[in-house]
Amino acid sequence: xxxxxxxxxxxxxxxxxWAQMGLPVPLEADGWIELLDTAGIDGALVxxxxxxxxEDFRPDMDRIAAAIRQYPExxxxxxxxxxRRGAAAIGELRFRxxxxxxxxxxMNTLDDDYRLDDRALIDPIIExxxxxxxxxxxxxxxxxxxxxxxxxxxxxxxxxxETTFIIGHMGFGGVNGFPGxxxxxxxxxxxxxxxxxxxxxxxxxxxxxDVVDQVGAxxxxxxxxxPNSPIELPKVMIGKHMNKLSQDQKDKILGGNFARIFGxxxxx
Amino acid sequence: MICDAHAYxxxxxxWAQMGLPVPLDGHAWVxxxxRSGVDRALVxxxxxxxxQDFKPDMDRIAQAMRDYPExxxxxxxxxxRRGQTAIDELRMRVEExxxxxxxMNTLDDDYRLDDRALIDPVMQxxxxxxxxxxxxxxxxxxxxxxxxxxxxxxxxxxSTTFIIGHCGYVGYQHQxxxxxxxxxxxxxxxxxxxxxxxxxxxxxxxxAxxxxxxxxxPNTPIELPALMVNKYMxxxxxxxxxxxxxxxxxxxxxxx
Numbered sequence: 001x002x003x004x005x006x007x008x009x010x011x012x013x014x015x016x017x018w019a020q021m022g023l024p025v026p027l028e029a030d031g032w033i034e035l036l037d038t039a040g041i042d043g044a045l046v047x048x049x050x051x052x053x054x055e056d057f058r059p060d061m062d063r064i065a066a067a068i069r070q071y072p073e074x075x076x077x078x079x080x081x082x083x084r085r086g087a088a089a090i091g092e093l094r095f096r097x098x099x100x101x102x103x104x105x106x107m108n109t110l111d112d113d114y115r116l117d118d119r120a121l122i123d124p125i126i127e128x129x130x131x132x133x134x135x136x137x138x139x140x141x142x143x144x145x146x147x148x149x150x151x152x153x154x155x156x157x158x159x160x161x162e163t164t165f166i167i168g169h170m171g172f173g174g175v176n177g178f179p180g181x182x183x184x185x186x187x188x189x190x191x192x193x194x195x196x197x198x199x200x201x202x203x204x205x206x207x208x209x210d211v212v213d214q215v216g217a218x219x220x221x222x223x224x225x226x227p228n229s230p231i232e233l234p235k236v237m238i239g240k241h242m243n244k245l246s247q248d249q250k251d252k253i254l255g256g257n258f259a260r261i262f263g264x265x266x267x268x
Numbered sequence: 269m270i271c272d273a274h275a276y277x278x279x280x281x282x283w284a285q286m287g288l289p290v291p292l293d294g295h296a297w298v299x300x301x302x303r304s305g306v307d308r309a310l311v312x313x314x315x316x317x318x319x320q321d322f323k324p325d326m327d328r329i330a331q332a333m334r335d336y337p338e339x340x341x342x343x344x345x346x347x348x349r350r351g352q353t354a355i356d357e358l359r360m361r362v363e364e365x366x367x368x369x370x371x372m373n374t375l376d377d378d379y380r381l382d383d384r385a386l387i388d389p390v391m392q393x394x395x396x397x398x399x400x401x402x403x404x405x406x407x408x409x410x411x412x413x414x415x416x417x418x419x420x421x422x423x424x425x426x427s428t429t430f431i432i433g434h435c436g437y438v439g440y441q442h443q444x445x446x447x448x449x450x451x452x453x454x455x456x457x458x459x460x461x462x463x464x465x466x467x468x469x470x471x472x473x474x475x476a477x478x479x480x481x482x483x484x485x486p487n488t489p490i491e492l493p494a495l496m497v498n499k500y501m502x503x504x505x506x507x508x509x510x511x512x513x514x515x516x517x518x519x520x521x522x523x524x
Contacts, residue, residue: 020468022502038499179408203462203488206285213285229462230500233492240303241489243287 003251004042005239006258007231009137009168009200009223012046012067012075013060018227026060027227029067032075039232042255045262047078047106049228053113057081058092065100076262077102078137082112083125090128097132103262104166105129108139109147116152126156130163135261137198138165141172141180149181150188157192164261166221167197170211182207186214196257199234200225205242217249221257269307270494271517274402274433274459274482277311277332277340278325283486291325292486294332294340301339304491308517312343312371314487318378322346323357330365341521342367343402347377348390355393362397368521369400369431374412381417391421395428400520402457403430405444406437415443415456422451429520431480432456441466445473455516458493459484464501476508480516 014026024031036044046067048060057080064077079096081089096102105125107116114121116138129136138156140148150171157165167188173180189195189211197215199208200223212220222238224231238245238253245253259265279291289296301309311332313325322345329342344361346354361367370390372381379386381403394401403418415436422430435456436444448454448470456474458467459482471479481493494513497504504512518524 017465020465020503021500203460203492205489206282206487209285225463227500228465230464230496232499233462233496236491236495237489241286241486241491244285 003254003256004259004264005040005235005255006222007041007044007224007226007234008166008198008221008258010044010046010226010231011049011228013048013050013063015049015228021227023227026063028063029070029075032067033071035227035231036074039230039235041231041235043074043076044224044226044231045076045078045104045258048080051108051110053082053111055111061096061100061102064102065096068101072101076104078104078106080106080108080111081125083107083114083121084112086124089125093125093128094132097134102134104135104137106137106139106168110139110144115147116149116156119156122156123159126160126163130160135164135166136160137168139168141169141182143179145171145173145180150184151181153195154188154192157195161194163194165192165195167195168223169201170197170199170208172201186211189215189219195219196221196261198223199238199253201229203233203237205237208238209242209244212245212249212253217245217252218257220253221261222254269514269518270305271481271514272306272309272483272485272490272493273431273457273480273517275309275311275485275490276314276487278313278315278328280314280487286486286489288486291328293328294335297332298336298339300486300490304489306490306494307514308339308341308523309485309490310341310343310369310517310521313345316373316375318347318376320376326361326367329367330361333366337366341369343369343371344399345371345373345376346390348372348379348386349377351389354390358390358393359397362399367399369402370394371402371404371433373404375404375409380412381414381421384421387421388424391425391428395425400429400431401425402433404433406434406440410437410439414440415447419447419451419454422454426453428453430454431520433482434458434460435466435470437461445470448474448478454478455480455520457482459488462492462496464496467497468501468503471504471508471512476504476511477516479512480520481513
């Protein structure tokens with residue numbers, strides 16, 4: 001591998017389940033850097049863990065803010081908000097981006113029981129993200145897949161052409177037993193050129209290669225869901241075992257696309 | 269010794285997408301194992317569904333076992349609705365070619381694991397031949413192949429070892445530990461689960477001697493499960509890791 005390696009989909013904060021892997025809980029910056037070094041990964045975009053309307057993401061966003069202050073070259077922050085909170089959600093997003101340097105917004109429809117096609121609800125948040133110049137990540141597929149399909153992401157993305165949208169989990173389904181809408185993925189990406197797809201949870205290598213064959217390696221980003229799943233696994237799958245890819249394509253998926261989308265090359 | 273309890277050998281065109289030769293024979297499999305740090309694997313013919321004819325790939329597996337008897341071990345797949353033909357196929361694979369286990373997926377013949385009139389004759393044959401029985405559990409058709417159904421069968425054949433494939437996968441994981449407790453001749457296999465907390469939860473309840481790694485490889489790289497267990501599941505002690513990544517496999521297939 002010749003380029004830097006970045007994980008686009010990971011978590012930092014207080015998740016008691018991580019003790020089941022012998023990790024410190026809460027897992028903060030130093031624990032995360034040790035994890036990155038163990039895995040041979042240069043950096044990660046981390047979100048507060050937990051899913052659901054009952055979650056308060058703010059304590060873990062404070063931990064993420066501290067982590068990105070401490071390791072600005074290696075840890076990058078996802079902000080999570082609940083769109084039904086309206087102006088409060090928008091205020092939170094602005095604050096995390098402008099005061100704490102968060103780089104992206106992560107949206108999961110379970111977190112506020114909404115649908116990605118409820119445009120009246122989500123467009124004010126997306127517009128704020130677009131104005132702030134950050135990347136927008138949508139969880140897609142899974143048990144709530146009908147609320148968050150790749151087609152819905154493409155619909156939103158075509159309305160905000162200057163913003164990059166990440167289709168989290170590549171539509172997540174059919175490939176690992178989860179329900180989902182993977183058949184929508186390629187058409188959605190073809191329709192909305194400002195979308196990219198992220199691989200967390202997808203360990204069927206031929207499926208990822210099929211998508212690369214159709215949309216190109218420059219539109220796929222490695223993600224791990226780590227540390228729920230070890231952050232090293234997607235790197236080994238892509239870097240060592242997906243050998244229809246050229247080295248240049250591997251470098252893009254493992255980190256080059258992340259560096260481009262988050263503007264890291266111009267700063268290093 | 270790192271052993272993979274759930275993998276495939278044969279002709280799956282999708283594997284070309286990883287740059288692998290198709291069909292993938294014993295020589296290419298051993299090369300892949302060496303590259304991945306895996307010592308032994310139990311391999312089945314690939315494909316799922318009632319239209320599949322597993323026999324050409326079972327012939328490839330038979331050849332691979334002749335070429336690498338210490339490294340590759342064969343799963344036989346049969347369609348229980350074929351009745352005596354299925355049992356004769358199983359007998360031939362075990363007695364003449366040395367297959368060690370039978371792999372059952374309810375999608376392959378559109379049946380249910382609680383259709384005991386259909387599957388019990390096959391189970392009786394497996395019991396008679398002294399082989400291990402593996403059931404795919406969970407997934408989109410999980411309703412037909414639940415871990416609790418495996419336990420129901422296992423209690424009726426107490427001298428046979430039954431593998432709960434995928435630990436109930438998606439949808440039925442919650443049944444895995446109770447099923448393992450109810451039927452002591454069952455073990456659980458991890459393919460598709462690259463989420464350590466779920467596996468550690470099962471180990472906490474039933475012990476490390478009841479869990480085996482499997483990869484689903486090469487659909488998923490065969491290197492990943494052992495990497496996950498040995499490097500990242502650090503609530504486990506070294507003995508527990510050794511059991512899950514190989515010791516249990518060797519005990520169950522009587523290789524030690």
